[in-house]
Amino acid sequence: MLDGPRLAPASGGPARKLVILLHGVGANGRDLIDIGAHWAPIFPDAAFAAPDAPDPSDWDPAMRQWFRLGVRDAHEYWLGAAAAAPKLDAFIDAELAHHGLVDADLALVGFSQGTMMALQVGPRRARPMAGIIGYSGRIAGPERLAAEARSRPPVLLVHGAQDEVIPVAALAETAAVLRGAGFRVETIERPGLPHGIDAVGLSAGAAFLRQVFGTAAA
Template identity: 40%
Template sequence: MEIKEGPCLAAMSCGKPVYLVVLLDEPGATDAKLIDIAINWQPTLLKADFLLAEAPLPGKEPNSRKWFETEGKSTNEIQAGIKEAAAVFNAFLDEMLAKRRLDDSHLALVGFSQGADIALHVGLRRPKTMGGVVAFSGTYSAGEAASAEIAAKPQILLIHGDADPVASIDAMIKTKEALKAVDVPVKSMSRKGVGHLIDDDGVMGCESFLAKALIKPKVKKEGHDHDHE
């Protein structure tokens, strides 16, 4: 199992990047959807590299990738697949951070669907706390979120459409409750009428969150957050 560097949007500012945002796409993605969306975040995070991590397993469609197997798998087998992918992804993050001479406090993860599950799993288990995690349309279970394995408590934003036919919004609600129960700083953003996708408000919500999580001293506090439930 191997995770490769996908497309990268280099920091728009001069000099080496100060932040790294790693993107984890959905299963079956045949194009770099998140890396295309990240173009919207560049003007706010001028000193950040946006890097797509390519999922390690081949998908059903030509040139598609996925993070772990689900079809015909039991809950225990799926959890084992998540842990296996997470171990490889952790090594990938160590390499990408070392390459840029950055530490975890300058790192954020943005994942969609399976990518969201891996981002949450890894973000809560890194030896050092990263800047933040954004999870779009994830299915991360409450049991996993409340696991005794939690070693870090990064800022987390959960974004989910209430009309998602693939991953019920109940998964987001349960995950949020479980994270709050172990004092993980988590906020949520529910999107009315939105299915299994990222809408414009979700894009903007993620942008605001990343700015606050990574460049806290330079971002003015706003009069609202994204806890829309």
């Protein structure tokens, strides 16, 4: 079973919402749990969890990755994301059960390879989750989505215009695939931003979560 850092609801009460944060290659859950700390005052009844990916990173064995990135072609992305998906699904199920929540109370937030995992797992769950946020990522196996999607949660995609790791063209490509499969998608391109998440992206993510969670603005 995956594990990683967690944040209990800032309210001190039981969790009414759950946000799972999925890191990229060569990182771990600690890299993204700070997003939970940033959003906690806005969503005081939400629990946050940032699992460490299952495999040691090829770049740094002390860090983690969801799957290997060798030649970086579309088929390789899909094979890796599909192989890692059951582990993430099991983690999601365990976290929801721990808090007594259901998929409708859940949002997945991914960065880079974590976005691939969020878009791999979220649409293939039988019951729709509240929403998916993908920062600086892309979809794996785009040609498979329409046939394999079992639910269609709303999606927010945010990408830096100067991303040197996953080109910004992936933003429009991923959005087109999702929309073609019947998803509601919002996109934000951040001028001048390299491979990362900036304050504007964090604010947009919070606004999206307010919407999909039905939470009043703080």
